[in-house]
Amino acid sequence: MAEPESIALTVDEIVVRVSPGTTVAAAALIAGSHTRLSIAGEPRAPLCGMGICFECRVAINGVPHQRSCQILCAPGMRVTTGRELAIR
Amino acid sequence: MSRAFDILVVGAGPAGIAAAVTAAECGLSVGVVDDNPAPGGQIWRNGAHLPASARRWKMRFEAAPLVRLQGWRIVDRPQPGTVRAQSNDAEFAPDAAARDGADLHYRQLILATGARERFLPFPGWTLPNVIGAGGLDAMVRGGLPIAGRRVVVAGTGPLLLAVAAHLASRGATIAAICEQASAAQIAPLMLNLITQPGKLWQGASYRWATRNSRYLTRCWPVAARGDERLRSVILQRDGKQWTVNCDFLACGFHLVPNTELAALLGCSLDNGFVSAGELMQTSVPGIWCAGEPTGIGGVELSLLEGQIAGLAAAGKTQAAQKLARRRRGALSFVRALGRACRLDSQLRHLAAPETIVCRCEDVPLHALRVHTGWRDAKLHTRCGMGPCQGRICGGATEFLFGWRAGSVRPPLFPALVSTLGGTQAPVVTTSPEETL
Numbered sequence: 001m002a003e004p005e006s007i008a009l010t011v012d013e014i015v016v017r018v019s020p021g022t023t024v025a026a027a028a029l030i031a032g033s034h035t036r037l038s039i040a041g042e043p044r045a046p047l048c049g050m051g052i053c054f055e056c057r058v059a060i061n062g063v064p065h066q067r068s069c070q071i072l073c074a075p076g077m078r079v080t081t082g083r084e085l086a087i088r
Numbered sequence: 089m090s091r092a093f094d095i096l097v098v099g100a101g102p103a104g105i106a107a108a109v110t111a112a113e114c115g116l117s118v119g120v121v122d123d124n125p126a127p128g129g130q131i132w133r134n135g136a137h138l139p140a141s142a143r144r145w146k147m148r149f150e151a152a153p154l155v156r157l158q159g160w161r162i163v164d165r166p167q168p169g170t171v172r173a174q175s176n177d178a179e180f181a182p183d184a185a186a187r188d189g190a191d192l193h194y195r196q197l198i199l200a201t202g203a204r205e206r207f208l209p210f211p212g213w214t215l216p217n218v219i220g221a222g223g224l225d226a227m228v229r230g231g232l233p234i235a236g237r238r239v240v241v242a243g244t245g246p247l248l249l250a251v252a253a254h255l256a257s258r259g260a261t262i263a264a265i266c267e268q269a270s271a272a273q274i275a276p277l278m279l280n281l282i283t284q285p286g287k288l289w290q291g292a293s294y295r296w297a298t299r300n301s302r303y304l305t306r307c308w309p310v311a312a313r314g315d316e317r318l319r320s321v322i323l324q325r326d327g328k329q330w331t332v333n334c335d336f337l338a339c340g341f342h343l344v345p346n347t348e349l350a351a352l353l354g355c356s357l358d359n360g361f362v363s364a365g366e367l368m369q370t371s372v373p374g375i376w377c378a379g380e381p382t383g384i385g386g387v388e389l390s391l392l393e394g395q396i397a398g399l400a401a402a403g404k405t406q407a408a409q410k411l412a413r414r415r416r417g418a419l420s421f422v423r424a425l426g427r428a429c430r431l432d433s434q435l436r437h438l439a440a441p442e443t444i445v446c447r448c449e450d451v452p453l454h455a456l457r458v459h460t461g462w463r464d465a466k467l468h469t470r471c472g473m474g475p476c477q478g479r480i481c482g483g484a485t486e487f488l489f490g491w492r493a494g495s496v497r498p499p500l501f502p503a504l505v506s507t508l509g510g511t512q513a514p515v516v517t518t519s520p521e522e523t524l
Contacts (some may be wrong), residue, residue, distance in 0.1 A: 001287060008323065012304070015408070018231055019135060019231060021125075021126075021230075021231060022230060022231030023125070023227070023230035023231060025227060025230065025232075026227055026230045026231035026232040029227070029232055029311050030231075030232070030233065034216040034316070034317070036148070038214070038444075038447070038450055039449065039450040042214065042334070043216050043316055043317075044215030044216065044447070045217060045219070045317070046219060046223060046227060047207065047218075047219055047220055047223055047447070048185070048204060048205060048207075048220050048222075048223050048226075049219065049220060049222065049223035049224065049225070049226030049227045050124070050204065050222070050223070050226055050481070051123055051161070051176075052204045052346075052476060052479050052480065053476050053479070053480045054448060054475040054476045055447060057475075060180045061180045062180075063180040065179075065180045065475070065502065066180065067176065068122055069100070069226070069227070069230065070123060070124060070125060070159070071159075071176055071177060073231075074126050076253070077213050
């Protein structure tokens, strides 16, 4: 299934394999998740796709509020979405 | 880190690429800051289906002796002639030096900051998978699989057909393409394009690629329905409503220029756009602006403006003036495009009282209605005070209430305190052929 040069990372502790050049935002959606939770606790997912709207915020390697649509997946990256953590 | 350049270009879309390549070919030291993972901006984002001219410009950009800060964004202007940037991975990068950011000193600054989509609130627009038209296109170019998914493309502007055609080529089912404008409103744009057969041909090829999908004018979404994600969209045309099941609603109401950095630097704006003279000079000496921030005009005009700005900033005034004459003829397209994309006033009534307008701070329409202006609403409701700083809701409230966002203050984007605190590193004057 996985391409030889695919990148393995985890999204909410689920292993996801993506091709190089894939954004973390795409990986979150591939893993079946949204990205952040709104103040009222509603799931939100990328809107603008270009680093403006901040709806794509996830935690990367434990650091919250990272704009996943402008960051590329890297091997071993740990991504945590609003599904796992209440990130605002 | 601290670097000094003859010319610093902000943005690596078509305008920024043209400006940087042109200035570097004049023999000056040129730096380029761009916040995306790869150059190309939104329209030339990586992936297949790039026209030959885009590939040629990107190759020239790769070959030019430039210092590239790719994946960096400008957050502040600590003093005249200097901007401060932070890399997108600064906060989780193992390299501690990344947290200090970079001070970029320039003699001349060229702003090519592009545009974003305008989003209008309607019930359900905050559901996951309700996304911009360009937004979904960017996600797909960033690796999101779309084959076999049902997509409704809606909003206004030429971007809709381009996005629909690209998604269809990737195997998506385009359930409908909904253009809010009437056919009569769009017709003059087609007439304007008679002088630009390339654009007409491109439009025709997009429509051919989506020939199995309905293209509906005077049609827009009135609600999105779903649970943890979008399941269906209610569309309206001529007072009739119907439901379409879909996986994505790709919806954008034309473009809004990114003028925040220009405003922070003190450049005059006119009707929301950066004021630029015929050589793309702004009101601030030494600062130039090219591409969509000066008027939404598409790729070809952006390339032309980028070259004019690059030549003018490099002191090649005569060569710049020659190109400026060509630009004058192309400006009628900007006006025709603006008229074709003028929003139907009925779209002001899509949002229900409880519909969220400011997505960062969860501010609903009814909380905003009672206020007299942007500043008043901000102070009382926190509208526009979240991390996007009103870049999304500001485009909506401008249309809904006629509010114009007020002054811009640093930081332009959320930034590390260590970045804002500044760098003590010595200034490095750049030599060519470096990539940071």
